[in-house]
C-alpha cells in the first residue's frame with residue numbers, strides 16, 4: 001500500500017509519518033519540500049506517486065493570524081483539500097482529511113454531533129469548513145475526521161506552553177469558559193492507522209465525516225491543572241496558584257467557540273475503535 005502524506009512535519013503529521021510506516025510505503029511532504037500553494041506542483045506529485053491513500057495532515061492552523069491572512073488560510077484549508085479530493089477521485093485513491101471543532105459557534109450547550117449546524121466564528125473555522133465542503137463536492141472516497149485541541153509533546157502546543165509558564169510564573173491565569181476535547185496528536189495518528197488497517201473496502205462503505213477526539217471534555221483551566229499535576233519534573237515548577245480567567249480577559253483577533261466539545265460516539269460504534277479519555281492520553285503523553 002502506498003500512502004501520500006501531506007503536512008508531515010506538523011503535530012499530527014510527524015506522528016502519522018511514524019505510525020503509517022507499519023502499514024505501507026509512506027511518501028511524506030511538508031512545506032520544506034512542497035509548498036501547497038504551488039498547486040501545479042501538488043497535482044504533479046499526486047499524479048506521479050499514484051498512492052492508494054492520500055492523508056492530509058497539512059493545514060493553516062494559526063487561528064489568530066488567519067484573520068489577517070484570509071486568502072492564505074482559504075487556499076490551504078479550503079482549496080487544497082478540494083484539489084486533493086479531485087486528484088484522489090481520478091486515481092481512485094482514498095482521502096483522509098482532518099477538520100476542526102471551530103466549525104461550530106459553541107452555543108449549543110451540549111456535545112456537538114456530526115450533523116449539527118456549522119457556524120464558524122473565525123476565518124480559520126470558515127476556511128476549514130470550506131475544505132470539508134470542497135471534499136464532499138467531489139465523487140471521492142473520503143473520511144473527514146473533525147478533531148479538537150490537538151497537542152503534541154514535540155512541537156509547541158498548549159501542553160508544552162503550560163509546562164513552560166509553570167516554570168516561569170508563580171501564578172497562572174487560564175480561561176475556564178473555553179471547553180473542548182484535548183486530543184493527543186499520537187492518539188489521532190494511531191487511530192488513523194487503525195482505520196487504515198481495516199481495509200479500504202470497509203472505509204469506503206463508511207465514508208463520510210466523523211468526530212474523533214479525546215473522550216470527555218475539559219475547560220482550558222481543567223486541562224492546565226491536569227498538565228501541572230502530571231508534570232514528571234514538578235520540582236522545576238515555580239507555579240503556586242492557577243486562577244480562572246474568562247476569554248474576554250485575553251482579547252485575540254479571532255473569536256473562538258466557548259463550548260465546542262465533540263461527541264465521538266458515532267466514530268467509535270461505526271469502526272469499533274475506542275478513543276481513550278483525554279486524561280488517559282495526557283497521562284501517557286506526559287510520561288514520554
Ligand SMILES: NC(=O)c1ccc[n+]([C@@H]2O[C@H](COP(=O)([O-])OP(=O)(O)OC[C@H]3O[C@@H](n4cnc5c(N)ncnc54)[C@H](OP(=O)(O)O)[C@@H]3O)[C@@H](O)[C@H]2O)c1
Nearest residue numbers: 007009010011012031035036058059061098100147149150
Ligand atoms: N492544532 C489544533 O489544536 C487543531 C484543532 C482542531 C483541528 N485541527 C486540525 O488537525 C489537523 C492537524 O493539525 P496540527 O495541529 O497537526 O497542525 P500543525 O502542527 O500546524 O501542522 C500543519 C502542517 O501543515 C503545514 N503547512 C501549512 N501551510 C502549508 C503550505 N502552504 N504548504 C505545505 N505545508 C503547509 C505546516 O507547516 P508550517 O509548520 O511550516 O506552517 C505544518 O507542518 C489540521 O487539519 C488542523 O486543522 C488542529
